[in-house]
Amino acid sequence: MELLEQMGAEGHEQLVVVSDAGSGLKAIIAIHDTTLGPACGGTRIWPYESEQEAIMDALRLSRAMTYKAAAADLPLGGGKGVIIADSHTEKTEALVRAYGRFVDTLGGRYLTTTDVGSTGRDMEYVKQETDYVVGLPTTSGGSGDTSIMTGLGVYMGMKTCAKEAWGQESLTGKTVAMQGFGKVATHIAHHLMKEDARLVVTDVFDEALDRARDMGLTVVKPEDIYGVDCDVFTPCALGGVINPDTIPQLKCKVVAGGANNQLLTDGDGETLHRLGIVYGPDYILNSGGIINAEAEIGRVYNLDRAREKTERIYEIMERVIAISKSEEITTAKAADRLAEDRLKAVQGIRRVYRAN
Ligand code: NAD
Numbered sequence: 001m002e003l004l005e006q007m008g009a010e011g012h013e014q015l016v017v018v019s020d021a022g023s024g025l026k027a028i029i030a031i032h033d034t035t036l037g038p039a040c041g042g043t044r045i046w047p048y049e050s051e052q053e054a055i056m057d058a059l060r061l062s063r064a065m066t067y068k069a070a071a072a073d074l075p076l077g078g079g080k081g082v083i084i085a086d087s088h089t090e091k092t093e094a095l096v097r098a099y100g101r102f103v104d105t106l107g108g109r110y111l112t113t114t115d116v117g118s119t120g121r122d123m124e125y126v127k128q129e130t131d132y133v134v135g136l137p138t139t140s141g142g143s144g145d146t147s148i149m150t151g152l153g154v155y156m157g158m159k160t161c162a163k164e165a166w167g168q169e170s171l172t173g174k175t176v177a178m179q180g181f182g183k184v185a186t187h188i189a190h191h192l193m194k195e196d197a198r199l200v201v202t203d204v205f206d207e208a209l210d211r212a213r214d215m216g217l218t219v220v221k222p223e224d225i226y227g228v229d230c231d232v233f234t235p236c237a238l239g240g241v242i243n244p245d246t247i248p249q250l251k252c253k254v255v256a257g258g259a260n261n262q263l264l265t266d267g268d269g270e271t272l273h274r275l276g277i278v279y280g281p282d283y284i285l286n287s288g289g290i291i292n293a294e295a296e297i298g299r300v301y302n303l304d305r306a307r308e309k310t311e312r313i314y315e316i317m318e319r320v321i322a323i324s325k326s327e328e329i330t331t332a333k334a335a336d337r338l339a340e341d342r343l344k345a346v347q348g349i350r351r352v353y354r355a356n
Contacts, residue, residue, distance in 0.1 A: 003055070010063055013039075014109070015055070018102045023094035025083065026051075027102065030058035031110055032078040033066040035347050038108055039079025040134070040290065040297075041065035042115025043099065043122075045087040058082045064260075064283060065290070070339035071316060072287040073309070074294050079110045087117030096122045100129030108132050113293045120144065134293040143296040146289035149306055150258055151187020153288030153313040154280075158188075158232060158256040160317035161278045165231075165253040171197045177228040177252070180237025181208040184258035184286070188234065189215065200228050203237070232256055240264040242279075247271050256280035269332040273324075281335035284317055 007015065016029040028051075031039040041062055048054040058080050066078025083099060085091060096118075103112050103126065113135030114123060120137035127133050127140070136142025158176075159169040174197050178185045181203040189199055193215070200218045202225040203209050209219050220228060226249035233252040235241045239261035247268065255262070255277055262282045263269045272279045288310040295306035316338070323334035 007059065010059065011066075012059060012062065015059070016102070016106065018099070020095075020098040020102075023092065023098040024085070024090070025095050025098040025102075026054075026085070027081060027083040027099055028054050028058040029081045029102070029106070029110055030055075030062035030079060031106075032059075032062040032080075033343065034077035034109060035343050036070060036077050037075040038111050038132075039065070039077040040069065040111040040113065040293070041078060041080040042113045042135070043081035043083060043118045043126075044115040045083045045085055045091055045117030045122075047086040047090075048082070048084045051084070054082050054084050066343070067336060067339040068283040068287050068290060069294075070342045071284055071320075071335055072291055073312070073316070073342075074287075074291065076111075076290070076294060079112075080115075081110070081112050083117075091117070091122070093125050096125040097129050100126035100133070103132050104130035106132070111297065113290075114146070134296045136296070138301070141300065143292045143301045143306065145183070146292050147183035148187055149288035149292035149310045150184045150286050151288070152191065152307070153291070153310045154184065154188050154234070154236075154256065154258045154285045155191040156311055156314040157280045157285035157317045158234070158254065160314050160321065161254040161256045161280045162232070164321050165278045171195045171232070174198070174231040175200060175229070176232040176234055177225055177230040178202070178234040178236055179222075179225045179241065179257070180235070180259070181205075181212050182236065185234070185236035186211070188236070188258065189217065200225075200230060226250060235259040235262050242268045242272065244268070244271075247275070250277065252277065254278045254280070256285055257282070258286045260286065263332060266330075266332065269330040273330040278321075279331050280317060281320065281332045284320055284335050285313065287313065 014031040018027040061080040069076040138144035163169040178201040181201045201212045202222045226246045232254040235257035243264035291309045292306045295302045320334045324331045
């Protein structure tokens with residue numbers, strides 16, 4: 001499909017191709033939909049093998065942000081920036097500031113924040129060039145580390161899934177198997193431990209496993225995590241981990257985690273549904289990060305607002321389950337329906353004449 005045809009079919013508004021020879025910046029900014037507010041989404045810094053790959057990633061990720069913000073009831077649209085560079089070897093102050101200048105030229109249609117390869121410190125450089133940036137460190141008056149709210153949101157959504165699976169939201173005595181024990185998983189674990197859940201974790205990093213052992217958690221090998229005899233499986237590392245190879249190994253009643261794009265295909269959501277496994281759609285459960293950043297837009301960061309809105313993921317997940325039941329569709333499809341209904345409703349607001 002031709003690029004513009006694809007953008008039209010998927011509802012994208014704008015694609016900005018950016019180049020700055022002096023700093024070596026090559027970037028793409030995709031704005032998917034601004035019905036609900038300015039497009040917001042992180043800046044990914046990644047050594048894409050081709051421009052085409054970078055464009056496709058920006059288009060895909062910006063669309064995903066529209067759905068995430070819409071379902072989370074935020075006044076934001078979906079956007080994404082990608083910089084074609086290796087964040088370990090090619091990221092410089094000049095490159096990041098040059099990017100900030102281009103973000104500024106969009107006049108607030110796009111608000112950027114952190115993503116894979118970019119940090120709060122990079123956002124401080126972006127801030128030198130534009131006000132259209134969130135996710136600054138707390139020491140700069142920003143919302144800081146997003147993984148704290150992301151962890152809280154996953155925990156809240158997991159409780160709704162538990163209520164659906166067992167008739168009560170309590171996770172006391174339940175066994176939760178976590179894949180990946182990084183930032184988000186660690187915050188989820190702290191909430192679960194307060195409830196006396198039993199945790200079995202894995203990671204590919206020895207340091208993460210040592211941290212888990214120090215917290216008194218059971219550690220298993222990465223390849224053994226799918227088959228752990230558990231109540232909840234919590235993907236917190238990679239995408240595509242719910243697929244035809246892994247589903248037959250799962251012994252859980254609930255899949256609820258922080259990783260993006262957990263289902264390899266829509267069909268894997270159908271399989272979970274058929275097996276009676278309650279799936280908490282990834283972008284519903286992990287929206288705490290964007291909720292946290294939103295609490296910084298246009299005001300001094302408000303932790304209470306971020307926490308209160310993140311806790312509402314519990315109710316949003318209840319609505320997703322209600323749609324899934326009434327329309328007899330998977331929870332993944334029900335999440336999309338929730339987001340699309342909100343977009344349609346706001347798009348449908350009647351325009352009224354106003355002088356000047
Ligand atoms: P992180 O890098 O701190 O943690 C990821 C952990 O997964 C690391 O410890 C890594 O060693 C481990 N890992 C990688 N491959 C693995 C494998 N094959 N098996 C087991 N463990 C493996 O990242 P994070 O911030 O905790 O994010 C976790 C996930 O949640 C990511 O998919 C991220 O995209 C998603 N997410 C994060 C946020 C946020 O606010 N940080 C928000 C939304 C979504």
